[in-house]
Amino acid sequence: MRSFLTLLPLCFLTAVFALDLPQHRLSSADEGISQGTYDDLVRYAKYSSAVYQFICPHPIGNTLVDTFSNHFTHAHGFVVRDDDRKELIVAFRGSQQLQDMVTDSNLVLAPLSSHGVPPETAASSSVHAGFMIAYNSVSRTVISAVREELDVYPDYTVIVTGHSMGGSLASIASLSLKVNLPEANVRLFTYGQPRTGDSGFADLLDDVVGRNNLHRAVHTWDGVPTMVPQYLGYRHHANEFWQFEDPSNRTNVRKCSGQEDPACSRANFSTGINAAHFVYFGQVMTVDSTLCL
Template identity: 60%
Template sequence: MLASLLNKFVCAVSFSTALWPGFPPLPFPRSRLPHWHLPWKSTGGIPQQVYDELVRYTQYSSAVYQPLCPNPLGNELVTEFTNLLTGVHGFVARDDGRQEVIVAFRGSQQLPDMLTDSNMLLIPLDSVGPPLNGSGDARVHAGFGVAFGSVSDLVLDIVVEQLRQYPSYSVVLTGHSMGGALAAIGGTLLKANATGAAVRVFTFGQPRTGDANFADLLDKLIGSDNVFRAVHTWDGVPTIIPRSLGYHHHSTEYWHFQEPPSRKNVRQCTGQEDPKCSAAVPSTGINLAHDVYFGQVMTTDATLCL
């Protein structure tokens, strides 16, 4: 059974690497399937409420891919934002029923370009947004940092204004792929500059975004209990940027380690780089698992905007 699943995975990866030839090939030949010692059996999964939240913000992260999204998940669209030079796009929405302001960042078809040598440099977090006291030596991916910096003033000003009008509301930042990296950077800067706001971050297929200092800072400011970094089975993007380059994931990973989508098939991982979770799977770059999260196709569902 396991060999059959792995063969299907290899076929999917072969297809994806054909589409993105710049990404690394399979780390093993098809004739030699690896014997990974992974915790396949569920240990009870995660609470249904947490699973439902993951599904909900997966839908926001999918909706933001649409060219027009007048009513994200049926809620109020506050504004959309776009920077044509960096390709950043997203929206700010407001859910009055849940008393939330939601900031969603679109993933990018330019992700392969973001992984070139020049963009892989780590730059100070202070250089990509408003001044940040206590950031220490926190550094982030140059490409992601510049991308967020191109919309940072606009996005943060809009969110702060929403909180001024609705002071009891909380803020959720979310995104898929590169959008997840932008949500992580944005959540850190927002929490640092609007400390009274309750902030949560939900990301899906997020690549490593910064160094260990950035990971520690994000966990400290937002709180690891308020950060939900989801990884779908074999998705290679979360580990495509290696730790050997100085990168380090922040907390808290929720690994959907096997199908079908269910709370019982999701594991809440420990710490920042849990060796018993997706970090144990060799990265194969962008693959089919990257395009679907919790049963939601990430780029094509226009019904989420009606």
């Protein structure tokens, strides 16, 4: 079964040159989001893009603490320390290799089970089985790396981020890190994330990580966030930040209401992997090696 998130080289050119993405104009009363929130969305999109690079010694010019990967699931990412902003950034790569196709295609919802997450916390929560397997294959390494950094820098904020499938892994990781490191301030930023779990999982993220710490960005007509259908039991977590039209600026981004706002990208008919999936906040995802210098 072909992956719905497999990166197709032709899409890179399409993403750069496509000028006919559908436009969505909101009421003039909607003034967009704050400049600070917009700047954060731009910044963490760069980490989510940089993590695709084969070698990334200085992600966004900061200190590479550790990399993690699993040969069988091809889950991959890095942990970065930004001493100026007092942040630890955990970024997960999206689909890139053959094994990712298997992970993406496993649409079965399975009861949430992950290292350090008590059964009573995970009760009534189910997630995409493939995404959970992929995260669990690197979870101990991720938690250990972040814990060691927080032992030295206890006041640093933990940012978890990822694009496409990486966004789904990041959402599970944000819950896992918050449960395992309850004193940490954990924030989540995802880009083009497909639906990852059921309503129980969405509610659990809201409650444990905190709704104000959740940022799920969708670019215009990106078909991936709506590709996994709700009728299979899936539901997005809050909060969607929908860039409803180009160009990228704060006034063209709307903070949507709740978990599945019918006035935001949920209203889009999914066209699958399209040009919008590869461009987030001015960043052509996956291809910019200068982000690692």
